[in-house]
Amino acid sequence: MGRHVELKHMPLRVRNTLTRRKEILDAPTGAELRVFVCGPTVYDYVHLGHARTYLAFDTITRYLKFCGYRVRYLMNITDVAERVVQRAAELKKDPLELAHHYEAAFLDDMRALGVTEVDKFERASEAIPKMIVQVSALMNKGVAYETETGVYFEVGKFPKFGQLSGLSHEELSLRRLELCSSKRNPEDFSLWRKYDQGQAWDSPWGRGRPGWHIEDTAVSMGAFGDTYDIHGGASELIFPHHEAEIAQAESLTGKVPFVRYWLHTGLLSVSGRKMSKSLGNTIRIRDALKEYKPAELRFYFGTVHYREPMTYSHVGLNAARRRLSRLTHNLTLFLNAEPCQDPQTGKASATLASHEAAFRRFMNDDFNTPEALTVLEKFAGLLAKLGGKVDQGSKAMLEEGFRKMAGVLGILDGQVSIATREGGAVLP
Numbered sequence: 001m002g003r004h005v006e007l008k009h010m011p012l013r014v015r016n017t018l019t020r021r022k023e024i025l026d027a028p029t030g031a032e033l034r035v036f037v038c039g040p041t042v043y044d045y046v047h048l049g050h051a052r053t054y055l056a057f058d059t060i061t062r063y064l065k066f067c068g069y070r071v072r073y074l075m076n077i078t079d080v081a082e083r084v085v086q087r088a089a090e091l092k093k094d095p096l097e098l099a100h101h102y103e104a105a106f107l108d109d110m111r112a113l114g115v116t117e118v119d120k121f122e123r124a125s126e127a128i129p130k131m132i133v134q135v136s137a138l139m140n141k142g143v144a145y146e147t148e149t150g151v152y153f154e155v156g157k158f159p160k161f162g163q164l165s166g167l168s169h170e171e172l173s174l175r176r177l178e179l180c181s182s183k184r185n186p187e188d189f190s191l192w193r194k195y196d197q198g199q200a201w202d203s204p205w206g207r208g209r210p211g212w213h214i215e216d217t218a219v220s221m222g223a224f225g226d227t228y229d230i231h232g233g234a235s236e237l238i239f240p241h242h243e244a245e246i247a248q249a250e251s252l253t254g255k256v257p258f259v260r261y262w263l264h265t266g267l268l269s270v271s272g273r274k275m276s277k278s279l280g281n282t283i284r285i286r287d288a289l290k291e292y293k294p295a296e297l298r299f300y301f302g303t304v305h306y307r308e309p310m311t312y313s314h315v316g317l318n319a320a321r322r323r324l325s326r327l328t329h330n331l332t333l334f335l336n337a338e339p340c341q342d343p344q345t346g347k348a349s350a351t352l353a354s355h356e357a358a359f360r361r362f363m364n365d366d367f368n369t370p371e372a373l374t375v376l377e378k379f380a381g382l383l384a385k386l387g388g389k390v391d392q393g394s395k396a397m398l399e400e401g402f403r404k405m406a407g408v409l410g411i412l413d414g415q416v417s418i419a420t421r422e423g424g425a426v427l428p
């Protein structure tokens with residue numbers, strides 16, 4: 001027992017992309033954590049690559065709450081973007097109408113996956129005045145300049161550019177962004193692009209559209225202020241998107257760091273290639289959900305640490321399905337067993353405490369869901385054997401404890417709610 005007490009006190013540590021270290025999440029229990037995650041660009045249906053990221057942050061948020069934090073979770077919706085405008089032109093539709101069609105589909109898919117933790121979704125199109133204020137302020141501070149094509153952030157004026165991605169000055173200069181002859185330097189990025197036709201808003205620089213990076217700082221700072229706690233997203237967004245967000249925000253406020261912890265999810269690939277629309281190898285969430293239950297998909301994504309690259313496979317998904325069905329079978333056996341009369345509350349609470357300590361120990365280690373799943377599988381196996389050997393009160397306590405942990409990972413949603421009177425052997 002002594003060992004478990006000790007483990008309980010291991011604090012939650014998260015790997016911070018900014019410092020490249022695992023750091024203790026420095027916040028007192030009960031504190032409110034402000035979390036922002038980059039939402040989708042809504043020009044098509046979202047796929048399993050998106051699902052992996054949004055499920056990871058859903059689980060992370062659930063675990064933060066499990067630890068006693070309060071969380072304010074904001075996600076932006078990129079409904080103003082080149083890709084939206086292009087797709088709308090191809091389909092001869094209004095860009096915002098198209099975007100909001102796919103936004104509704106995205107929200108449907110998130111609901112279907114059981115992504116429950118986002119408190120607020122905010123559209124870029126509804127934050128344009130905030131973006132104009134930020135771009136004007138960056139110009140006043142002398143870190144942005146106007147040309148005939150738009151307003152650009154002058155990267156050379158922010159010496160820390162590259163700190164998040166770890167790219168050197170030479171590497172940065174090779175990553176030429178947004179080719180445009182009017183820019184002073186190839187690495188400068190747009191804050192505002194001038195367009196006199198098509199989708200455009202009025203601004204001090206004439207009609208046009210905001211740059212992608214300023215959309216997210218306007219949305220997140222509009223809600224959270226100058227600094228906040230956690231910024232999440234897919235690792236492919238580190239450069240240039242999140243690098244640019246830091247440059248904009250810290251240039252605006254002078255407050256460092258803009259965000260305390262940067263968390264990034266690994267890439268999902270299919271047969272060695274990134275799952276992406278441009279490669280034509282995507283699997284839509286809604287199609288995956290025709291074959292697999294949300295809890296099976298959540299279990300599957302939980303089997304790989306959120307930061308690690310992951311290769312999608314049917315074999316892996318079916319293995320996850322079998323593991324989950326074994327777990328629910330064992331839990332059902334436990335729930336169906338007739339409780340015994342003699343109370344063994346002490347033994348039951350020790351069993352729960354030891355499994356909860358192990359669960360916390362793994363989850364406190366940068367949300368190690370693969371190991372946390374293993375703890376729950378073992379716990380379910382033990383519960384199945386314990387079935388008729390615990391009294392009613394202990395049984396209820398064990399069930400509640402199990403459900404709380406399983407609820408963090410989302411692997412029981414909608415399942416095992418009513419115990420059916422089926423028998424069967426305990427599955428190892």
Ligand SMILES: [Zn+2]
Nearest residue numbers: 038039216241
């Ligand atoms: Zn973003």
